[in-house]
Amino acid sequence: MSKFVVICAQVGTGQGDLADDPKLKAKELLPAEFLWRRPDATCLDGLTPNPQWPQNYCDVAITLRGSANIVLMSSHPVVVQEMVNRGENVILVYPNESQEADYRERLNKLIKKTPVVESLMSNFQKWVAEARAQTGCRHIVLERGQYLSDVLPQILAD
Numbered sequence: 001m002s003k004f005v006v007i008c009a010q011v012g013t014g015q016g017d018l019a020d021d022p023k024l025k026a027k028e029l030l031p032a033e034f035l036w037r038r039p040d041a042t043c044l045d046g047l048t049p050n051p052q053w054p055q056n057y058c059d060v061a062i063t064l065r066g067s068a069n070i071v072l073m074s075s076h077p078v079v080v081q082e083m084v085n086r087g088e089n090v091i092l093v094y095p096n097e098s099q100e101a102d103y104r105e106r107l108n109k110l111i112k113k114t115p116v117v118e119s120l121m122s123n124f125q126k127w128v129a130e131a132r133a134q135t136g137c138r139h140i141v142l143e144r145g146q147y148l149s150d151v152l153p154q155i156l157a158d
Contacts, residue, residue, distance in 0.1 A: 009093040012106040014147030015072040026070035084136035094131040
């Protein structure tokens with residue numbers, strides 16, 4: 001694989017698993033350290049967002065071209081739009097609306113902080129709607145039980 005692939009995906013889709021596979025040369029960029037200036041921070045910590053967000057996050061993603069074949073990023077609409085505006089081929093991956101219970105279970109296993117999971121899940125339907133409305137990128141909707149690894153061959157084939 002020689003092309004540079006930008007995958008923007010929601011939490012719980014399996015980005016970390018792809019980043020852990022050395023054959024893929026994938027790099028996961030966790031947004032918290034760019035948005036909140038702390039890698040362990042969440043929106044519940046009461047921190048002031050970094051005024052350079054999302055440009056700082058996207059700048060780092062672009063610098064990975066050459067050292068990574070796949071960059072895994074946040075699906076936040078401002079991130080997707082910034083990468084599209086920069087001319088990147090963005091693949092936006094998200095679950096369908098009917099998977100709310102499945103994603104609650106995934107997040108409970110992944111995050112293990114009930115207030116954070118509740119905050120994330122309170123916005124689940126909004127996130128999916130925002131993803132569906134996003135323009136300028138390719139959309140891949142995960143079905144029940146699917147992760148990024150299940151659709152990666154489809155992403156790389158195109």
